[in-house]
Amino acid sequence: MSIEIEILNGDASWPLAEPLITAVWPPEVKAALPWGGITVAYPDFRVLLEAQDEDYESQGVVCHVGILRRRATLNGRPVHIGGISGVATREDHRRRGLATIALNAALRTLKDEGSIGFALLFCEPHNFDFYRARGWFPFEGEILAEQPAGHGRFDVLAPFVFDIVQKPRKGVIDLRGLPW
Numbered sequence: 106m107s108i109e110i111e112i113l114n115g116d117a118s119w120p121l122a123e124p125l126i127t128a129v130w131p132p133e134v135k136a137a138l139p140w141g142g143i144t145v146a147y148p149d150f151r152v153l154l155e156a157q158d159e160d161y162e163s164q165g166v167v168c169h170v171g172i173l174r175r176r177a178t179l180n181g182r183p184v185h186i187g188g189i190s191g192v193a194t195r196e197d198h199r200r201r202g203l204a205t206i207a208l209n210a211a212l213r214t215l216k217d218e219g220s221i222g223f224a225l226l227f228c229e230p231h232n233f234d235f236y237r238a239r240g241w242f243p244f245e246g247e248i249l250a251e252q253p254a255g256h257g258r259f260d261v262l263a264p265f266v267f268d269i270v271q272k273p274r275k276g277v278i279d280l281r282g283l284p285w
């Protein structure tokens with residue numbers, strides 16, 4: 106198997122990502138999850154890993170990581186956050202390091218921007234160890250975000266931070282927009 110990695114515009118690359126995202130989170134499964142009813146922001150960019158077999162036949166996109174940039178606030182001060190969303194590997198390609206490669210590519214992209222204070226993602230408890238093992242830290246403060254019902258506390262998923270320039274662990278992050 107060989108892997109090609111691409112970082113593409115988020116909206117334009119949705120048709121490429123969609124089969125994987127729908128396979129990992131089928132609509133009926135997603136609807137039953139605690140975060141299934143959350144209105145989320147879509148990625149500005151997507152890291153897509155496409156696999157090819159020994160005959161160079163494409164296996165399609167087997168791993169996806171979404172990248173967002175957000176002008177938010179940390180304890181009332183402006184901060185530029187790099188968002189990570191939709192981390193997913195096709196079931197038959199898991200435990201080969203693909204999500205680790207895609208996450209590293211996403212973090213490299215955010216670091217290269219030069220203005221991002223830290224990266225932020227939201228996850229369920231069964232993924233805490235996966236992110237901790239890759240250098241992410243729980244953010245133990247409060248997250249505020251927009252939802253159709255209004256602006257308020259966002260605590261359906263746990264926030265994890267990857268340090269770039271800043272190392273926030275506590276306080277209040279206001280996403281000043283939809284979560285991801």
Ligand SMILES: CC(C)(COP(=O)(O)OP(=O)(O)OC[C@H]1O[C@@H](n2cnc3c(N)ncnc32)[C@H](O)[C@@H]1OP(=O)(O)O)[C@@H](O)C(=O)NCCC(=O)NCCS
Binds near residue numbers: 191193238
């Ligand atoms: C979470 C998820 C994205 C991980 O994807 P993945 O491509 O399997 O991730 P990796 O292969 O990089 O790492 C997974 C594990 O395999 C291990 N691994 C990596 N390469 C390996 C290899 N060549 N052989 C065996 N194991 C390997 C890693 O050490 C890691 O184990 P660890 O968590 O104990 O450290 C995937 O399980 C998934 O899509 N889950 C469903 C959706 C989901 O929950 N997404 C997260 C949303 S926040």
